[in-house]
Amino acid sequence: MPKMTVEDLEQFLDAHFPDMAQRAVSVERVGENFARVRLRYHDRHLRPGGTIAGPSLMMLADMAMYMALLAMIGPVALAVTTNLNINFLRKPAQADVIGECKLLKLGKRLAVGEVTMYSEGDTEPVAHATVTYSIPAGR
Amino acid sequence: MPKMTVEDLEQFLDAHFPDMAQRAVSVERVGENFARVRLRYHDRHLRPGGTIAGPSLMMLADMAMYMALLAMIGPVALAVTTNLNINFLRKPAQADVIGECKLLKLGKRLAVGEVTMYSEGDTEPVAHATVTYSIPAGR
Amino acid sequence: MPKMTVEDLEQFLDAHFPDMAQRAVSVERVGENFARVRLRYHDRHLRPGGTIAGPSLMMLADMAMYMALLAMIGPVALAVTTNLNINFLRKPAQADVIGECKLLKLGKRLAVGEVTMYSEGDTEPVAHATVTYSIPAGR
Amino acid sequence: MPKMTVEDLEQFLDAHFPDMAQRAVSVERVGENFARVRLRYHDRHLRPGGTIAGPSLMMLADMAMYMALLAMIGPVALAVTTNLNINFLRKPAQADVIGECKLLKLGKRLAVGEVTMYSEGDTEPVAHATVTYSIPAGR
Numbered sequence: 358m359p360k361m362t363v364e365d366l367e368q369f370l371d372a373h374f375p376d377m378a379q380r381a382v383s384v385e386r387v388g389e390n391f392a393r394v395r396l397r398y399h400d401r402h403l404r405p406g407g408t409i410a411g412p413s414l415m416m417l418a419d420m421a422m423y424m425a426l427l428a429m430i431g432p433v434a435l436a437v438t439t440n441l442n443i444n445f446l447r448k449p450a451q452a453d454v455i456g457e458c459k460l461l462k463l464g465k466r467l468a469v470g471e472v473t474m475y476s477e478g479d480t481e482p483v484a485h486a487t488v489t490y491s492i493p494a495g496r
Numbered sequence: 497m498p499k500m501t502v503e504d505l506e507q508f509l510d511a512h513f514p515d516m517a518q519r520a521v522s523v524e525r526v527g528e529n530f531a532r533v534r535l536r537y538h539d540r541h542l543r544p545g546g547t548i549a550g551p552s553l554m555m556l557a558d559m560a561m562y563m564a565l566l567a568m569i570g571p572v573a574l575a576v577t578t579n580l581n582i583n584f585l586r587k588p589a590q591a592d593v594i595g596e597c598k599l600l601k602l603g604k605r606l607a608v609g610e611v612t613m614y615s616e617g618d619t620e621p622v623a624h625a626t627v628t629y630s631i632p633a634g635r
Numbered sequence: 636m637p638k639m640t641v642e643d644l645e646q647f648l649d650a651h652f653p654d655m656a657q658r659a660v661s662v663e664r665v666g667e668n669f670a671r672v673r674l675r676y677h678d679r680h681l682r683p684g685g686t687i688a689g690p691s692l693m694m695l696a697d698m699a700m701y702m703a704l705l706a707m708i709g710p711v712a713l714a715v716t717t718n719l720n721i722n723f724l725r726k727p728a729q730a731d732v733i734g735e736c737k738l739l740k741l742g743k744r745l746a747v748g749e750v751t752m753y754s755e756g757d758t759e760p761v762a763h764a765t766v767t768y769s770i771p772a773g774r
Numbered sequence: 775m776p777k778m779t780v781e782d783l784e785q786f787l788d789a790h791f792p793d794m795a796q797r798a799v800s801v802e803r804v805g806e807n808f809a810r811v812r813l814r815y816h817d818r819h820l821r822p823g824g825t826i827a828g829p830s831l832m833m834l835a836d837m838a839m840y841m842a843l844l845a846m847i848g849p850v851a852l853a854v855t856t857n858l859n860i861n862f863l864r865k866p867a868q869a870d871v872i873g874e875c876k877l878l879k880l881g882k883r884l885a886v887g888e889v890t891m892y893s894e895g896d897t898e899p900v901a902h903a904t905v906t907y908s909i910p911a912g913r
Contacts, residue, residue, distance in 0.1 A: 411577045412555035419550055438550045439884065440857050440906065442581040442720040444747050444765055446740040461751075461763050462724040466883060467856065467908070469722050471749070471763065473739075485739050485749065487722055487765060489857065491884070578745065579718050579767065581859040583886050583904055585879040600890075600902050601863040605744060606717065606769070608861050610888070610902065624878050624888065626861055626904060628718065630745070689855045690833035697828055716828045720859040 359387050359428040366392075366424050369432050382420050390460035392425035395477075398453050409449040409483075418443055418472040418486035421456035426468050426490050429460065436490050439467075443486040450476035454483065466492055498526050498567040505531075505563050508571050521559050529599035531564035534616075537592050548588040548622075557582055557611040557625035560595035565607050565629055568599065575629050578606075582625040589615035593622065605631055637665050637706040644670075644702050647710050660695065662702050668738035670703035673755075676731050687727040687761075696721055696750040696764035699734035704746050704768050707738065714768050717745075721764040728754035732761065744770055776804050776845040783809075783841050786849050799837050807877035809842035812894075815870050826866040826900075835860055835889040835903035838873035843885050843907055846877065853907050856884075860903040867893035871900065883909055 361369070366384045381397035396417045398409070419438055426436060455475050462469040467489060474484040500508070505523045520536035535556045537548070558577055565575060594614050601608040606628060613623040639647070644662045659675035674695045676687070697716055704714060733753050740747040745767060752762040778786070783801045798814035813834045815826070836855055843853060872892050879886040884906060891901040 411558055411580070412551060415554040415558075415580065416551035419554075438584055440581070440583050441550070441554065442579070442765065442859060444579050444739070444767065445577055446747060461722070461760055469724060469763070482739055485747070485765065487720065487763065489722065581720060581904065583878070583906065585886060600861070600899055608863060608902070621878055624886070624904065626859065626902065628861065689836055689858070690829060693832040693836075693858065694829035697832075716862055718859070718861050719828070719832065720857070722857050723855055 359389065360431045361387065361428045363387055365432070366427060369427065369434075373434050382417065384424050385455070387424065387428040390425065390429060390463065392421055392428055392458045394421040394424055394456045394458070396454045396456065398451060409454060411443075411445060414445070414449075414454065414474055414484045415441065415443055415486070417454060417456045417474060418484070418488060421458035421472045422470045422488035422490060425458040425460050425470055426463070426492075429463055430492065433492065435493050438488060439491045440489040441486060443484055445484050447481060447483050449483040450479060453477040458488075461487075464492075466494070468492060498528065499570045500526065500567045502526055504571070505566060508566065508573075512573050521556065523563050524594070526563065526567040529564065529568060529602065531560055531567055531597045533560040533563055533595045533597070535593045535595070537590060548593060550582075550584060553584070553588075553593065553613055553623045554580065554582055554625070556593060556595045556613060557623070557627060560597035560611045561609045561627035561629060564597040564599050564609055565602070565631075568602055569631065572631065574632050577627060578630045579628040580625060582623055584623050586620055586622050588622040589618060592616040597627075600626075603631075605633070607631060637667065638709045639665065639706045641665055643710070644705060647705065647712075651712050660698050663733070665702065665706040668703065668707065668741065670699055670706055670736045672699040672702055672734045672736070674732045674734065676729060687732060689721075689723060692723070692727075692732065692752055692762045693719065693721055693764070695732060695734045695752060696762070696766060699736035699750045700748045700766035700768060703736040703738050703748055704741070704770075707741055708770065711770065713771050716766060717769045718767040719764060721762055723762050725759055725761050727761040728757060731755040736766075742770075744772070746770060776806065777848045778804065778845045780804055782849070783844060786844065786851075790851050799834065801841050802872070804841065804845040807842065807846065807880065809838055809845055809875045811838040811841055811873045811875070813871045813873065815868060826871060828860075828862060831862070831866075831871065831891055831901045832858065832860055832903070834871060834873045834891060835901070835905060838875035838889045839887045839905035839907060842875040842877050842887055843880070843909075846880055847909065850909065852910050855905060856908045857906040858903060860901055862901050864898060864900050866900040867896060870894040875905075878904075881909075883911070885909060
């Protein structure tokens with residue numbers, strides 16, 4: 358069962374990532390080993406060609422995993438990414454991007470999740486990532 | 497032989513990524529299949545614990561590869577990342593981070609590079625990435 | 636719609652990978668952007684600790700993606716892997732391992748899929764991979 | 775300083791991986807955070823097109839990392855791969871493949887290395903991998 362709600366996670370982000378909140382990431386839904394996060398469309402995320410830049414999608418993937426993990430283990434700010442692998446699949450639309458993370462493993466020391474990213478309203482993914490977090494001992 | 501100099505690349509970034517330039521990334525050196533890029537230390541890149549956030553390092557890795565590639569093939573703005581894999585190795589110092597990219601393959605359709613990232617003044621890497629770019633046909 | 640059936644793919648493997656067939660990989664099911672492949676449990680795949688070795692799971696992931704791709708595009712033997720990323724999640728049981736591949740992208744030049752691997756009878760995945768294939772031009 | 779020599783590692787492989795030894799992998803050199811491993815050319819590793827198959831290169835990458843790690847920490851058979859990411863860069867020659875691993879991080883719980891693979895006699899890499907191992911506690 359998740360230990361944190363969408364509201365808990367939003368408060369956590371406001372407290373720990375004040376800049377990040379301005380970057381237009383919000384938590385939409387959490388569940389058992391799951392989180393859905395939204396990257397709001399904004400000029401600032403664009404790259405040549407008018408599409409959302411890769412680094413914004415990488416940030417979204419990392420954040421979706423972080424939210425899925427914290428929802429399950431509670432507000433462990435110092436959990437850190439150890440590996441992120443992302444495949445960029447299609448040019449995103451000029452729209453918000455939704456990232457859905459499913460935890461594949463939630464161990465004591467390592468958690469692994471996969472994140473599928475969609476332009477809002479589309480069914481084909483724009484990117485897919487797998488992300489590993491290290492969980493600090495003795496929490 | 498590189499087709500673009502550090503100055504050419506800086507002008508390219510100013511023209512195509514006006515926001516990115518503000519994000520404190522600069523090109524330091526280019527050579528045969530090589531580029532060195534600097535991420536200037538700034539509060540904006542921090543995460544809980546006071547360290548530089550993963551997404552900033554991913555942006556640096558992507559940018560180092562992009563610069564190494566463009567230096568060799570010229571200003572092809574629409575070359576796009578297809579895969580990025582990053583391992584976070586150590587907590588970065590409160591300092592600039594230097595990313596050095598070496599191209600492992602420069603084909604007609606795909607280029608692959610590896611990027612090693614160091615806190616300025618340290619010898620142990622803080623992160624290591626491999627990055628694949630797709631090069632548009634008919635350029 | 637798939638262009639090759641399970642029987643077509645098994646004949647293709649027998650013709651092109653005679654050794655591989657002996658290695659106890661078989662195709663179980665194919666569908667739209669999907670393939671399921673089985674690695675039969677055998678002493679030869681073991682590593683210290685009695686578990687199935689990582690390289691056998693990597694071979695299974697690669698083969699599941701190859702079968703999902705060929706099912707869709709036909710018998711293009713020279714399609715080649717360009718990137719494979721695998722996370723090992725749990726110690727496999729002493730049982731067959733099932734690999735299920737779902738294609739995330741099927742482009743003209745590149746195809747990307749994800750492969751989830753389970754010990755037969757278990758619901759938790761033992762490994763998860765993403766795999767990219769390059770498709771030769773002019774086929 | 776390495777704790778195991780080439781001879782120590784070869785004996786370890788003979789004892790723990792009797793089949794692997796037959797697969798024509800041998801240890802050539804070890805040093806500080808470094809190992810060089812050889813995959814002997816053999817029909818058994820081939821795929822359609824006459825080139826060495828991807829799974830053989832993945833096995834080589836994994837083995838090079840395992841040897842570099844064990845050389846430094848001693849014969850910990852139960853150290854296990856948690857992540858492997860490989861880029862296939864060029865078609866290998868009909869020759870032995872040499873894998874050189876450099877450890878990027880050697881922590882208490884995780885070790886990360888990069889492996890560059892060459893066909894013997896060539897200078898351009900045929901493949902490049904990054905590999906993460908989890909080191910069991912309490913050894």
